[in-house]
Amino acid sequence: MKFSDIGILIDKKNYAESSVILHFYTNSLGRQHFIFKGAKKKNKPLFPLGIYELTYAKRPESDLGIIQEISRVSGLNEIYVHPQKSLLAFFIAEILKSSLKQSHQDNSMFQFLKEEIIALEVSQNLYSFPLQFLAKFIVLSGYMPQIAKESGNFFDLQTGALVPLSSSRTLQLSSSQLSQLAFLFNGGVDDFLEDKLTVRQNLELLIDYCVVHVPGFQVKATREIIQDILYT
Template sequence: MIILNTQGIVLRAVRYEENDVILTLFTRKLGKVAALAKGAKRNKSPLLSSSQLFSYSNYTLKKQGSMYKVNQSDIIKSFYDISYDIESFSYATYIIKLVDGSTFENQTNNRLFILLAQTLYLYTQKDVDKEFVTRAFELKFLDYIGFKPTINRCCNCGSGNLKNSKFNVYEGGVVCDLCSEKTENNLSFDITTLKLMEYILSNDILQCSKAKVSKYITYELDKILKKYLHVHVDNVNLKSLNLLQDIQKNKGVDKGE
């Protein structure tokens, strides 16, 4: 019998039978695992709060066949407040699905685990630009799963002269002025966007969240990263972000903007 203690974040929670829940946990020590939380749907269950989506807890897991059983859990942070804010909920749902869809079972990624926990924390904070935080998450996420774009030199010839350079998602990053003449689907960008990407990759997301970034640069970063994610990451799900955009557009109409 294998019993293990580990921190974990709930990526998915699916009801099983009447009161049980099958959790998909992203853990520090085991990576992504499935775990059965028996009786977690009962109102007085000690597993109730740690079986909710986004919950960050210490779990005691017992190996049972191909999955685990949650023997005990102690909540570290529920991130329950995220559910009360449509912007935070949409972004949190999006990044949770990114992690779930891009990680393999029993493959640890401690840097990604910390990034996810810190980003969920930022979504609960006021006076934080959640859109920019999400862009920063996407870029660091790409780095931590092995698809970091090349931004400090031409990804074709290695030149450090990036004056008039372009971004090419298919080539894997920045292409210099000369190489861009030989490639298709190049994206123009402001040099400030490139400097911002360098800053994000060099600092943790808590530090990045303090940066004051213009909406234009955030939009440009979004345009590049969405295309990059679609090319390099399978099954990118944008439904929660599309819903948020529709709500924001309707708000603009209501205000007469």
Template sequence: MIITSPAIVVHSLRYSEADLIVSLFTKTSGLRSYLLRGILKSKRGKLRSSLFQPLTILEIQAVHRDKGSLERIKEAKVKTMYKTLHTDYVKSALAFFISEVLKNAIHEEETNTALFEYLETTLLWLDTHNVVRNFHIAFLIKLTQYLGCYPDTSNIESEYFNMLDGVFQSQSNNTYCVNGERVVQLKRFLGTTFEESMDIGLSKNVRSDILAMLLVYFELHLHGFKKPKSLSVLNEIFN
């Protein structure tokens, strides 16, 4: 079956001398992996390796056999050209971090239009805004809405956040119950827009603590999720 769809580059991996395996989150077919033969040596082909930088938004035409194997891309072009995402060093670090999060968090080969539109909208927001110090925090929290594990805020006034159950409660009853400043500040992000989230003042330690807490939360709720290797770089930049 030939499909035409917008797609976001999640991950690319060199395979042999000249091939790439790329994972794309497509609007029509969910997460798919493609084998791009000879792309690293090709100078005249329709596809260029530069198209497959992390989080590039593409328009692709692809052949899907839907047999659980690697699919084939016939054509690809940039759907929306970024202005700063791959040139600004802070945003570039955020892009690598987000692509790692998505690589570990999304596994379904099924349509999820709402998630695709969320990713596209937030990436374009990141590209066009200058104040992005809390972007990764807001991004992760809002991402849980589309992954089915958004925190239950019905008892948000309670002191403890139970990461295992995703609820706020008045007492600690397991090792994944946390409290303190990181929970106080986490509550400020819940229900806010990206613009409002950027105005939340955080010390470098609290920002780092919230991020670490959220990654543990993802590990608890998303099967196979692993802490991104780019975390140390991101913490260094924002600290």
């Protein structure tokens, strides 16, 4: 049968001599896998986080669709010519391909991702972008930590809560970290995102938190590069 959909490209792997396997997060069916036969000969640009209109065929018994037509819905040229934005695109794509496994419609997640990709295209404040993206992704995925400053200044990675006493599984947070996290998860004044050191510390914290709580989450390929390029 023939189908059409809009999808966000989150992974690409070579297949045979001229074809590729593409992983999309789609508007209608969540994560889907496709083979794009002869892709290398067709000279079609396939960028991470690119938003594409797809026409494909798929048998009911198969998990793999066959792409017949593919075209970019949005130009997003700035992301792919700006080195730091390209790096952030790979960082976000790595998050998505490791943690978004559901093959069913999630309109809230799709719209969130689409809006964040468009925001990255025009963003001028890149050092805080990955932290803000990750905080929003955590909330939308249903893994929001309990950030109440009056509860203490030690963060328990296992429970995702602030506690008053130190233990083997807690991390002590500075007052600036606490204020920034409170803004990210509870709302408030965004002045707390101006401190690059604190942004870097909290990005590391939320990555570690996601590794514990979000099934499959990993950013092994881009974590250190993000830290070296954006925060040095």
